[in-house]
Every structure is written in C-alpha cells, then in structure tokens.
Amino acid sequence: MTTRDLDGWTVAFDLDGTLVETHEDLVGTLNRMLVLHGLPEAPMESAAELIGGGARALLRHGFERAGANWDEAGAPALFKDFLADYVEHIADHSRPFPGVVETLERLAARGAILCVATNKRTDLSELLLEKLDLTRHFAAIVGPDKVSACKPSGAHLIEAVRLVGGDPAKALMVGDAAPDTGAARNAGMPCVVCTFGYSPIPPADLGGDVLIDAFDDLEAALDRLIAARAT
CATH class of the missing domain: 1.10.150 (DNA polymerase; domain 1)
Structure with a gap:
C-alpha cells in the first residue's frame, strides 16, 4: 500500500525538455x-x-x-x-520522456500536488499536454501569461504553487535549463535538473541541487531534497 508521505508538498515541472521531448x-x-x-x-x-x-x-x-x-x-x-x-x-513527434507517466502517477499516489510552470504560453501548453494525455496529472498548467513575472523570476513558481493550494515553503522545482534553476533559487525552492533537456549550458553548471539522467530517478532525488529540507 502506498503511503501518502508527500501530502502537503508541491512539485512544479517545466515542460519542454523536462516532461516532454518537443x-x-x-x-x-x-x-x-x-x-x-x-x-x-x-x-x-x-x-x-x-x-x-x-x-x-x-x-x-x-x-x-x-x-x-x-x-x-x-x-x-x-x-x-x-x-x-x-x-x-504541436504533437506530431513530441512525446513524454521515458518514465514520466509512471513517475507522475507514483508522486500523486504519495499525495504530492503536481503543477506545470512553463514559459510556453498556457494555451499551447494545455493543447500539447491534452494531445499527449498528460493534463490529468496536473492541478494546474501555469504559463507566463498566468503570472506576474515568468521564469527566472521566482514569482512564477510562487504564484503557480499558491494557485494549486500549495505552500511555497514546501515546494520543489524540476527543470532542465537556466530559467528553471534561476526561478527556483529566486523562490527559495530546491531544484532537480534533468540532464536530458535542452540547456545550452552544461547541466552541472546550472546551479541546481540534484542532477538526474532519467525520469525514473526523480522520486529518489525529491526524497533526498525533502529529507534535507526537514533537517
């Protein structure tokens, strides 16, 4: 039986290069x-x-x-x-990265609130995620037109987390590029960096807290960050 040990935690995801290979x-x-x-x-x-x-x-x-x-x-x-x-x-060739669907399902089963915080326009993000049958996993899809300032501003993440009823003090970011790590840093949130995304900057130089080479590694990375946050 799955334990709801992530109740109260929110995980915000970037879209292009993080959730979906676009x-x-x-x-x-x-x-x-x-x-x-x-x-x-x-x-x-x-x-x-x-x-x-x-x-x-x-x-x-x-x-x-x-x-x-x-x-x-x-x-x-x-x-x-x-x-x-x-x-x-928009979805001719775009597909979720391997392990995305299974990981999202496991995080939700553990009680985490999931949202998308992307610099892709909200309507385009919604269209893409709907075509890929991913919309159902997220409490909200928050593009730059839904917030006061987009990534790398921390406001994007803070407002997205609050929109889904989460607490910014109990939130984490998952992304692949400098706008993601910058927004997380500015919002005071830990950030997991996906090394398989589209950053022109080497992932190790982005200033994230943990690097993952595959989406299947995300749960363990989030668990480590949450444990460190609690100490």
Whole structure:
C-alpha cells in the first residue's frame, strides 16, 4: 500500500525538455519558416539547444544562424505564422520522456500536488499536454501569461504553487535549463535538473541541487531534497 508521505508538498515541472521531448516539432516549424523565406533548414539536433529560450528566441536565433538579418519590425507577423504552423504540428513527434507517466502517477499516489510552470504560453501548453494525455496529472498548467513575472523570476513558481493550494515553503522545482534553476533559487525552492533537456549550458553548471539522467530517478532525488529540507 502506498503511503501518502508527500501530502502537503508541491512539485512544479517545466515542460519542454523536462516532461516532454518537443524539439522535433519546434525545430520542424522553424525549418518550415526558414524554407518559406528562402533560407536553409537548421540541423535538428544543433537547433534543439535554442528551445530553452522560448519560441521567439528560437525563431530569431534560427534565422540569424541561417544567415538572415533579423527584422524586428517584421517579427510579430513572422511569429504569428510560426505559432499557426506549430499549433498544427504541436504533437506530431513530441512525446513524454521515458518514465514520466509512471513517475507522475507514483508522486500523486504519495499525495504530492503536481503543477506545470512553463514559459510556453498556457494555451499551447494545455493543447500539447491534452494531445499527449498528460493534463490529468496536473492541478494546474501555469504559463507566463498566468503570472506576474515568468521564469527566472521566482514569482512564477510562487504564484503557480499558491494557485494549486500549495505552500511555497514546501515546494520543489524540476527543470532542465537556466530559467528553471534561476526561478527556483529566486523562490527559495530546491531544484532537480534533468540532464536530458535542452540547456545550452552544461547541466552541472546550472546551479541546481540534484542532477538526474532519467525520469525514473526523480522520486529518489525529491526524497533526498525533502529529507534535507526537514533537517
């Protein structure tokens, strides 16, 4: 029988590169935009490291890497086209990382409140998670448009945790990039860093509390952090 030893604890998750492997669909949309503008496609793996900065940064850096001069005045229209394409292909190839579903189920069974705190727009996050049948695991999906300031501001995590009825003093963050560790640090929360995500910075240099190489390792990492928090 599972013990509800995580009652009162909240775990906030990043989305892209933490819960879901999204780079093929994001870079696929980027490449369709590049081709439309007569530019060469970006290599899939090398462009994946641009994802952590958000879709706007992915688009800008992708165009600059392809040799284009970035036109700030034309950026809103280009971004609108990017989003329209991405919505159509948001879950063509995106899948939860191995072990995600099983780990979320175990954490919930132990009493943890789970939420998503992502810099991906809330509507896009909800659409992606719904298509992947992951929405049911989370008490809330909190994008940048639902908070006063997005990651790396600690406000993003604090407000997300409070939104689901949690206590920021009993909350932890799970992410893969600098905005995640920065937000956790600013919110005073421990942070688990996933080494399999999209950070251009080496995971060991992100300033997290624990590194995990697979989602199956998350429970043990959270248990260690909670035990340390209690001492």
